[in-house]
Amino acid sequence: AQSVTQLDSQVPVFEEAPVELRCNYSSSVSVYLFWYVQYPNQGLQLLLKYLSGSTLVKGINGFEAEFNKSQTSFHLRKPSVHISDTAEYFCAVSDHGDSSYKLIFGSGTRLLVRP
């Protein structure tokens, strides 16, 4: 079964500093990868996704992620964070060898941006 690992439960960073949130997934032939952001008591908002093609994916709010098949990673980056980026971030994977198309989530990383 597919699994997703987000090693960092919380990442504190100062405003305007760069940040990387790490995500690793269990290996599979074909995977679709997603990053979502969740603000308190709200649903999930899609930041970006990798389906195929270029391994560098650009998303909303200045975020980007790089798909690395050899390292089974999909780390999320932003060159300069804002206070408003404080939220919970989830990496998710869908294994397209699995006909159920389930979307499996990592444990989440809380990004805490300090002034």
Next chain:
Amino acid sequence: GAVVSQHPSRVICKSGTSVKIECRSLDFQATTMFWYRQFPKQSLMLMATSNEGSKATYEQGVEKDKFLINHASLTLSTLTVTSAHPEDSSFYICSARTLGVRYYGYTFGSGTRLTVV
């Protein structure tokens, strides 16, 4: 873009009663919907996958008789928490898979905060 409307956003119910949560796809047909449960400060745990017109597929450890899922149409899926108890209090989120080369992905409802007293 694709929108999934989830209602209610918050519900408080007495122990032993049942609660129904609805998810509607507003501008697309959702053949597959997913139901998740999220405990405070934790990740989303997949409870079940519902396919229109067929029985839901539940994840291991999820009680089918407690969490009834119905996906009777291409735009509506419901989750009914039967005989709710305080331990069922949680944040429930639905998701629908959207198809198409450009739009492939998963759209989420805004969630339902269930409190059982």
